[in-house]
Amino acid sequence: xxxxxxxxxxxxxxxxxxxxxxxxxxxxxxxxxxxxxxxxxxxxxxxxxxxxxxxxxxxxxxxxxxxxxxxxxxxxxxxxxxxxxxxxxxxxxxxxxxxxxxxxxxxxxxxxxxxxxxxxxxxxxxxxxxxxxxxxxxxxxxxxxxxxxxxxxxxxxxxxxxxxxxxxxxxxxxxxxxxxxxxxxxxxxxxxxxxxxxxxxxxxxxxxxxxxxxxxxxxxxxxxxxxxxxxxxxxxxxxxxxxxxxxxxxxxxxxxxxxxxxxxxxxxxxxxxxxxxxxxxxxxxxxxxxxxxxxxxxxxxxxxxxxxxxxxxxxxxxxxxxxxxxxxxxxxxxxxxxxxxxxxxxxxxxxxxxxxxxxxxxxxxx
Amino acid sequence: xxxxxxxxxxxxxxxxxxxxxxxxxxxxxxxxxxxxxxxxxxxxxxxxxxxxxxxxxxxxxxxxxxxxxxxxxxxxxxxxxxxxxxxxxxxxxxxxxxxxxxxxxxxxxxxxxxxxxxxxxxxxxxxxxxxxxxxxxxxxxxxxxxxxxxxxxxxxxxxxxxxxxxxxxxxxxxxxxxxxxxxxxxxxxxxxxxxxxxxxxxxxxxxxxxxxxxxxxxxxxxxxxxxxxxxxxxxxxxxxxxxxxxxxxxxxxxxxxxxxxxxxxxxxxxxxxxxxxxxxxxxxxxxxxxxxxxxxxxxxxxxxxxxxxxxxxxxxxxxxxxxxxxxxx
Numbered sequence: 001x002x003x004x005x006x007x008x009x010x011x012x013x014x015x016x017x018x019x020x021x022x023x024x025x026x027x028x029x030x031x032x033x034x035x036x037x038x039x040x041x042x043x044x045x046x047x048x049x050x051x052x053x054x055x056x057x058x059x060x061x062x063x064x065x066x067x068x069x070x071x072x073x074x075x076x077x078x079x080x081x082x083x084x085x086x087x088x089x090x091x092x093x094x095x096x097x098x099x100x101x102x103x104x105x106x107x108x109x110x111x112x113x114x115x116x117x118x119x120x121x122x123x124x125x126x127x128x129x130x131x132x133x134x135x136x137x138x139x140x141x142x143x144x145x146x147x148x149x150x151x152x153x154x155x156x157x158x159x160x161x162x163x164x165x166x167x168x169x170x171x172x173x174x175x176x177x178x179x180x181x182x183x184x185x186x187x188x189x190x191x192x193x194x195x196x197x198x199x200x201x202x203x204x205x206x207x208x209x210x211x212x213x214x215x216x217x218x219x220x221x222x223x224x225x226x227x228x229x230x231x232x233x234x235x236x237x238x239x240x241x242x243x244x245x246x247x248x249x250x251x252x253x254x255x256x257x258x259x260x261x262x263x264x265x266x267x268x269x270x271x272x273x274x275x276x277x278x279x280x281x282x283x284x285x286x287x288x289x290x291x292x293x294x295x296x297x298x299x300x301x302x303x304x305x306x307x308x309x310x311x312x313x314x315x316x317x318x319x320x321x322x323x324x325x326x327x328x329x330x331x332x333x334x335x336x337x338x339x340x341x342x343x344x345x346x347x348x349x350x351x352x353x354x355x356x357x358x359x360x361x362x363x364x365x366x
Numbered sequence: 367x368x369x370x371x372x373x374x375x376x377x378x379x380x381x382x383x384x385x386x387x388x389x390x391x392x393x394x395x396x397x398x399x400x401x402x403x404x405x406x407x408x409x410x411x412x413x414x415x416x417x418x419x420x421x422x423x424x425x426x427x428x429x430x431x432x433x434x435x436x437x438x439x440x441x442x443x444x445x446x447x448x449x450x451x452x453x454x455x456x457x458x459x460x461x462x463x464x465x466x467x468x469x470x471x472x473x474x475x476x477x478x479x480x481x482x483x484x485x486x487x488x489x490x491x492x493x494x495x496x497x498x499x500x501x502x503x504x505x506x507x508x509x510x511x512x513x514x515x516x517x518x519x520x521x522x523x524x525x526x527x528x529x530x531x532x533x534x535x536x537x538x539x540x541x542x543x544x545x546x547x548x549x550x551x552x553x554x555x556x557x558x559x560x561x562x563x564x565x566x567x568x569x570x571x572x573x574x575x576x577x578x579x580x581x582x583x584x585x586x587x588x589x590x591x592x593x594x595x596x597x598x599x600x601x602x603x604x605x606x607x608x609x610x611x612x613x614x615x616x617x618x619x620x621x622x623x624x625x626x627x628x629x630x631x632x633x634x635x636x637x638x639x640x641x642x643x644x645x646x647x648x649x650x651x652x653x654x655x656x657x658x659x660x661x662x663x664x665x666x667x668x669x670x671x672x673x674x675x676x677x678x679x680x681x682x683x684x685x686x687x688x689x690x691x692x693x694x695x
Contacts, residue, residue, distance in 0.1 A: 029441040049443040049482060113432065114439030122484055152478035196479055221480035235479040238513040 001037050001065025002090040007100065009057065010087055011078040013044050014071070016230055017053040019202050020046040021071045032068035034115045035089070037061045045117050046071055051199045052118055053206075054231040066112035069096045077105055118233060121219040125161060127185030128213045131227070135207035137168045140179040140330050140357050142200050146172035153239030157200045161218065162190040169244045175323040176247050177330075179357040194241055195223050199234030206232055248360055249348050252339025254315055256285060258308040260336040260351070263290075264328040266306045270294045271321040273302035280366045281321040285340070286314045294321070317343040318366035324349075327359035371411050371426070372404045372572075373552065374544030381539070382412060383425040392537040394509050394518045396494075398525040399541030402571030408541070409490045409519045413437070413445055416486040416517060433483060443482035446473055446489045450496040463496060470501040474508050477516060487516045494520035495527035502529045509535040543570040566641055567623070585612055589620055593692060594648045602689045609689075610681040618672045621688065625665045628653050628695070632661065656695040664691050 014033070022030035034045040042057045081087065081100050088099045091109070098105040138157065146154035149172060160167040167180045195203075206227060207214075217224040225232045267281070274281050274294035284291040288310055294302040317340060328336060333351040340347050349359040371379050385391045395412075397405045411426060414437050418427035427434050436442040448469050452461035473489055481487045491497070497505065509518055509532060520536055522528060543549065546565065549572040553561035556576055560583070567586070568574035589612065592605035609617065623641040630640060631653035640646060671684060 027441050029439065047443075049476075050479065111439075113435040114441050116436050116441050116443045116482065118482060152475065155475075155478075219484075221482070221484050235482055237478055238480045239478065 001035070001061075001067055002063035002088075003037050003042060003059070003061045004086055004088050005042070005057075005059065007078060007081045007085045007087050008083060011075070013055045013057060014075045014078060016055050016206070017044055017046040018071060018075055019205060020048050020051050020053045022048040029068065029110050029114050029116070031070055031072065032110055032115065033071035033074065034066065034068045034112055034117055036066040036112070037064050039064055045115070047116060047118075049116065050196060050235050051202050052233040053202075054117075054233075056229050056231075063090075065091060067091055067096055068110045068112055068115045069107045073107060074098070118222075121217065121222045121224055121233065124218045124220055125185075125187055125191050126215065126217045127161065127166075127183055127187070128215050129166065129181075129183045129185075130211045131207050131214050132209045132211065133166075133181050133183070134214065134216070134225070135204060135209060137166065137179045137181050138200060138204045138207070141168040141170045141177040142204065143326050143330065144170040144172060144175055144177035144359075145197050145200065147197065149173070153194055153237055153241055156194040156196045156237045158192060158194050158241040158244070159218070159223070160190060160192045161185060161187055163187055169241070171242070171244070171247070174320065174362050175327070176244060176360040177327070177357070178244060178248065178359070181356060191218050192241065193218050193223055194237040194239060195234055196237050199223065203232055203234065206230060247346075248358060249339070249341065249346055252341050252345075252348055254285065254310070254312045254340040256290065256308050256310040256338045256340070257352070258290070258306065258336055258338070260328055260331070260333055262306055263308070263336060264325060266290075266292055266304045267321055267325050267328070270302045270304045271325065273300045274321055278364070279320045279322045280318055280364050281324075282316065282318050282366055284314065284316050285310055285312075287311065315340055315343060317347070318364040319347070319361055320364055323361045327361065331357065371408055372544075374548055374572075375404060375408050375541065378408065378539050378541065379412075379425070383415075386416070386425070391517065393512050393516055394520070394536040396520045396522070396525060396528075396533060396536035396538045397541060398522050398538060400543055400569070400571050401523040402568060402574030403541045403543055404573055405521045405523070405541050406490075406492055409492070409521050410447075412519065413488040413490060413517075416488055417442060417445060417483070419485075433485070444485065444487045446476060448473060448489070448491045450493050463493075465491065465494070465497045465501055467498065467501040467504055470497075470504045474504065477508055477512055477518075480513075481515065485515070487513075488519065489517070490519045490521065492521050494522040494532075495524040497528070497532070499529070502532050506531055506535065544572060546570065549575070563644060566643060567620075569641070586620065588612070589617070589624075590642070590645055592689065593621075593624055594645065594652070596693055597648050597651050602693055603686060606682055606685040606689055609685045618668060622665070622668050622672070624649075625661060625668060628656055628661050629658070629665070632656070632658050652695070660695050664695060667691055 030048055036043045039061055042059055043054055045054045077098055085100050090097050094109060095106040096109045142157055145157055149155055154172055158169045164182055164185060165180055166183050170177050203225060215226040221236060223234050223236060270281055270292040271294060273296050275296050282293040288307060290306050290308050292304040327349050331351055331354060333353045335352050337350045337352055338347055344363060346360050346362045397409055399405060414427035415421055415425055417433045417437055419431040419433050420428050422428055437445060448465055450463035450465050452463055477487060512518060525533060549565055549570060550561050552572050553565060553575055558564060558576055564575040564578040567578060588608055592602045592609060595602035627640045627642050627649050631650055
């Protein structure tokens with residue numbers, strides 16, 4: 001294998017895929033990057049056995065071939081080389097030679113066949129959508145994913161595609177985030193997958209707020225997203241996601257509307273004196289008024305009142321304040337609507353300007 | 367290495383192959399039987415066969431396809447192998463090896479995700495009796511209900527040390543030592559000298575016998591010199607210090623064999639099936655003057671000492687204690 005590439009181009013490509021390089025390095029091969037050179041293109045692959053990132057570059061190759069070299073070392077070398085310089089990479093015996101100007105490096109290699117790369121996946125369904133739609137739907141839900149829960153199927157984001165609608169749902173058992181978007185996908189049946197937490201966080205890093213179309217493939221074992229020059233593949237969680245429709249309440253009688261930013265700031269203020277571990281806060285609804293009360297173990301108290309739009313019986317209910325704040329954080333809508341039934345039932349947060357997302361927060365006994 | 371089985375494992379192999387062809391392979395297997403009968407090799411071969419894309423006629427892995435390459439390189443994403451490890455920040459030279467809960471949790475989260483290569487997911491837990499209690503408990507859920515196309519293989523030569531809850535969730539497959547003729551033929555093909563003696567010393571387990579090289583036989587001579595000191599009119603005590611250098615799996619286990627031989631000789635002129643056949647005459651001399659009750663008491667003492675192996679005792683004192691008792695048989 002032998003080729004010449006611009007330093008900036010190589011650096012850029014390496015930085016795109018470095019996220020999947022295993023940091024703990026349980027297997028030596030996983031700290032390597034797979035370099036594949038065919039006659040007119042170059043591809044770099046990294047994996048941690050859960051997600052795989054492949055980037056493609058169209059370029060002239062002097063001599064095709066494939067090899068794996070230590071990813072971080074190659075990246076560090078590229079970073080340290082002067083901008084606008086050219087890099088020559090070739091194989092000599094068991095070593096890979098990296099040469100630029102008068103600097104020469106020789107890196108240890110491992111054979112490409114030992115690298116667990118993934119080429120074909122079983123295609124279940126396939127659709128296209130603008131990048132920003134996928135980014136938006138993930139941004140609006142991924143914060144509610146569970147972290148290392150024994151209910152392993154909660155440690156990820158559920159994506160569901162049915163005729164023309166893409167849904168994302170995440171929950172950790174205390175709160176739930178739901179978001180749906182229209183797509184032009186023509187699917188007759190419903191297809192549901194759970195993408196592991198790590199895959200979701202890595203995927204969102206790759207996405208931009210552009211209208212550019214990307215291809216999403218839901219396989220039986222994988223989710224694959226094909227961007228312009230980078231291909232992302234993640235394993236799925238092998239389990240059944242809880243039925244989210246039964247969790248979202250639809251019978252909230254007491255409906256409060258408030259300015260989202262004012263409510264958020266009030267919650268942040270009150271949260272300062274809530275219990276640091278349980279983050280409990282008491283919400284008291286009265287006519288056109290919400291009182292927020294927090295108390296910590298040192299008997300310090302916070303009392304915050306704001307004006308809202310509310311008509312009905314007065315109601316007292318407790319919440320984990322972080323769950324409320326996080327749900328209010330993800331949108332930039334000006335108003336928020338909260339629907340309560342009683343002080344023992346979960347609360348549904350919706351945004352009048354955004355029809356597509358809903359948040360459910362379970363109450364807390366204080 | 368990943369696609370061979372030993373000739374004496376054919377029956378078990380065919381049994382599993384049959385199950386697999388009938389799509390009735392269990393989700394958890396417990397391979398058990400005496401040490402040195404090739405259970406771990408069998409487990410790897412079985413895993414290799416399940417992951418291989420084009421198995422050959424007898425169901426074993428081809429060793430050529432991309433999956434087999436990954437298995438051989440130890441990078442196959444759907445194969446996990448757990449072995450006992452020392453504690454994380456242990457500085458001890460001989461740390462106690464266990465399979466710890468972190469490893470089991472990691473395995474659990476790996477098995478919770480779909481297979482990378484879209485085929486079987488296989489986990490091999492070697493020396494499964496070294497699972498710490500918490501780890502075994504953490505494994506139970508996965509062991510009971512792994513996802514589709516998953517096989518968890520536990521390998522152990524001490525199945526009774528596994529918690530019953532773990533054992534009962536697996537289908538057990540027993541591995542026996544092969545017959546003497548078969549074992550000798552295999553040892554011969556491996557170029558083992560003194561195969562018969564080695565097999566005797568290994569209680570018929572061929573893979574243990576295959577390890578008995580020159581160094582081993584030197585160690586054994588050291589032990590025999592010590593134990594037979596009395597027949598030469600010396601005291602065995604002076605050998606205690608040298609004996610502390612004996613390997614862990616030797617030493618006490620061999621001493622047990624010697625004691626067993628004495629019992630055999632006591633119970634009949636012929637003394638059938640001596641382990642240390644080559645020292646028959648000297649053993650007979652020792653047996654003549656020894657007292658049966660004391661031999662059994664000594665046997666118990668050795669067993670107790672073996673059980674205390676994990677405890678840091680002064681090895682020289684330990685051997686002195688044993689040798690004094692031996693001389694007084």
